[in-house]
Amino acid sequence: MDNTYFTIGMAGHIDHGKTTLTKKLTNVDTDRLKEEKERGISIELGYAPLQTEDGTHVSIVDVPGHERFIRQMIAGVAGIDLVVLVVAADEGVMPQTEEHLEILQFLGIEHCIVAISKIDRVDEEMLELVADDIQERLEGTIFDGAPCVLVDSLSGKGIGELKETIFSELKKVKFRDAYGSFRLPIDQVFTVQGQGTVIRGTIYEGIVQQGSQLTLLPKGHKVKARQIQVHHQEQLQARAGQRTAINLGGIDKADVTRGDVLVASDHFMVTDTIDVALQLIDKDFSPLKQRAPVKVHVGTSEVMGKIVFFDRNELAATKDEVLCQIRLEEEIVVRRGDRFILRRPTPVKTLGGGWVIQPKGAKYRFGEETMAMLRAIKEGTPQDLIEDVLDKHIVLDVQQLIQQTSLDGHVLQETLLKGLEQGRLLEVSPGKYSLAKTYAKITDEMSERLASYHEEFPMRTGMSKAELMQSLSGAYPKLFIEYSLNALTGQEKFKKIEQFIALDSFEPHLPKKWKTRMEGIIASLEKDGLQVKKWNEYFEGTPVPKNDIPELTLYLLNTRQAYRLLEDTLIHHNAFEQALAKLQSGTDEAFGLKEAKEALDVSRKYLIPFLELLDGLNLTIRLEEQRHWTAEVKLK
Structure with missing residues (x-):
């Protein structure tokens, strides 16, 4: 599992021992704020590296448990691959345990380990009751049958077994793809004396390299990754699944907020209207009126909006998925498939969650016609599914496309052939496909980079091929860059002179x-x-x-x-x-x-x-x- 990166979340009720357990596993105290020390609770997200023997890189995020800090909790779990649900043996399942469970499921987190903590405080009979209560609560959920480990952080009981269980469960987790376009939702921003603005977050997808030119969305500020750190260790690059701090050049702390997203390409959409598939909480749901104010948590952002229905004027409790729209007061950055949590602003309560079926919604008429359209968008045609995953991963082979889309092999081959004939898809090497629109994007990016280079260095033959490829490697895989360069050179849009690339129309000249x-x-x-x-x-x-x-x-x-x-x-x-x-x-x-x-x-x-x-x-x-x-x- 070398070169794989995972983030584990410690979730659960306040004072159930998450921070102490994290420290026992990692030897790192994640309570970093003075008021956290004084009050004995976690307010901000705390992160620590878990050392492994097989080359797997693991970060543990200690998620705040107190109800008042649920916003930070959502920001923390949005990027995790596995959750350790901590339940104290002397208290059992509590309100925040329940709410954390709901949120974890709505966010699509599939892998869970239950850690019953503080076992030295209770007898065997009480321990059995708590274990039964937890298993009963998990019945019928995605975490049904999750492994359960008994631990005590003070005596060290069960810590070794918990580590082994974590490593065993991580082998079942599909690690994040580093070949997507780089995206990092920001959950912390601060300044460091002599360094300037630093942001932290978990990389959702892609790779970021030191010196990369990045964009801060939704504001659109251009920034540079001056330095990259993973758990206080400076790195030349960081990739999907890693908890990362990046020192940004070209921007002040005041211009960056939690919820902003750092990206390396223009593949990401800024929107204030999202079409969604919503699932409600199982119990205690109060009806929600048409255009009622709601609070949306997606990635690390928290935005107010209004919920819009097209088939009802009031949403009552239901186990069915509800297709609707949320019109936001601020712009956010999302992609199809991104998970969100919906909360009532007053009184503050989790309503449900789901996934974004269309990032850039529009105003639709009330009625069945709109609902049919939303159902079609949600289901997606084979072509939609293929284009959606290729938009995210840039280049995939047939086997990867089958895995990503769940399409039948015959249907996939037919759709690929049709896409090639229509000019929507490209075969960038035998059996490997990409989108024509992505090729158009990289063409524009390469042309812009070369034009800027020629303007800055008019006397040079051109930009070295290695430098041009390096400048694009944060957003595109090497194979796709090579294909695009060869195609553009063959079409006489670019010219190659020895190891240099130039626009075909360019000739070196005196400034x-x-x-x-x-x-x-x-x-x-x-x-x-x-x-x-x-x-x-x-x-x-x-x-x-x-x-x-x-x-x-x-x-x-x-x-x-x-x-x-x-x-x-x-x-x-x-x-x-x-x-x-x-x-x-x-x-x-x-x-x-x-x-x-x-x-x-x-x-x-x-x-x-x-x-x-x-x-x-x-x-x-x-x-x-x-x-x-x-x-x-x-x-x-």
């Missing part, structure tokens, strides 16, 4: 600002012929920036307007051609230093480097003390 000055320098170099000064001396007394000297040097060499005579000396192309012609006409097929000096009439200071340059260009071959013209030179 407009320094064009006249640089042309003067080049003219001086040409005028000096073979007896040139050191290259840096030509810039003395000019305002041309020092940083542009190596740029101009490479420009002249790459465009063959000049040759390098010595490490610090160049010769103009015209001067080189004149000297070459002069040497040819003044020597025979073979010649020595004496003949060359007489032909060119220059000192050895310039003569020797010029002759060695001819050798390097394969125009002459040196045999002992004589040089012979090669077939490359047409002798006069």
Whole structure:
């Protein structure tokens, strides 16, 4: 399980021992705030790394249990893969235990371990009653039959067994795909002296690399990942499933809030209207009127909105899934399939939860026509399902598509063929598919990056292929970038010169600002012929920036307007051609230093480097003390 990353949530009622148990498992105290220490409760999310022997990377999040801190609890569990439900042996199932259970199920978390804590405080009979009560409560839920472990954090009883159970259950968890577009919902933001703005969150999908250019949604701010940490250890990259802190460049703390989402591409939608499939809580549900105010928790965001029904004017208790719409007061970032929790604002109570069937809803008419449309959206056609998963994962093979869509293999193949014929899908390598719209997006991104690069470095041949691919690797898999580059080069939109990529229309040129000055320098170099000064001396007394000297040097060499005579000396192309012609006409097929000096009439200071340059260009071959013209030179 090397290179897999999971996040475990410790959930349960206040004071049932979650923080103490986390510390016993990890040797990390997650109560970091002074008021948490004083009150003995967790207010903010606390995280700790769990060491494993098989290379699996695990973070434990200690979720606040108090009712007042349910918002932080929802933010914490939104990114977890496995929950450890902690129930104290001396109290049993309590109100927050019940509410946490409901929330966990609504968020689609499928794997659970029950840890009955503080077992040294009760006798065997009481322990059996608590265990029976928990199993009865889990009956009929997604956690029915979840393993149960007895622990005591003070004496250490059961801690080893709990660790083994955690590792065993994690083997059943499908770890998050690192090949999706990078997305990190932010649950904490703060400043560090001398570093600036730092955010924390669990990466939902994709990979982020140090130096990556990112976007903060929904505001659209462009930021840079200056430094990445995983459990206080600096890393060059972090991936899906990892609890991560990122030092952001280009933004103040005041411009970042919990609920914002950090992304690496434009694949994500900002919306204030979501179409949803809603499931209500099992008991104590009070009817909800049309357009009633609700509080939506999705990812790490908490937003007020109004619920809109298209088949009723009041929602009564029901076990059926309800298709409806939520119109939000603020924009959020969601994708189809994202889970949410719905709560009543006053009195505060969980109403239910579900999943987003369409991120960008519109205003619809009341009635059966709209309900039929919502049902179709929820079910999705085979083409919808394929396009949905390819939008998320960029490139998938047939087996992965079957796993992700649950489509029959025959239906999948038919739909793929149809998608290829319609130009909606691309086969980027044998048996591997992607979306045509994703190819259009990466085309625009590559073109923009190259255009910006050409503007910043007009004298360079182009951007190195490795640099261009690296700049896109946070949002796209390598295979897809390679395919796109080859396709665009083949269509003559881009051109490849050795290891460099450039827009087809681009030619290296002198920057407009320094064009006249640089042309003067080049003219001086040409005028000096073979007896040139050191290259840096030509810039003395000019305002041309020092940083542009190596740029101009490479420009002249790459465009063959000049040759390098010595490490610090160049010769103009015209001067080189004149000297070459002069040497040819003044020597025979073979010649020595004496003949060359007489032909060119220059000192050895310039003569020797010029002759060695001819050798390097394969125009002459040196045999002992004589040089012979090669077939490359047409002798006069």
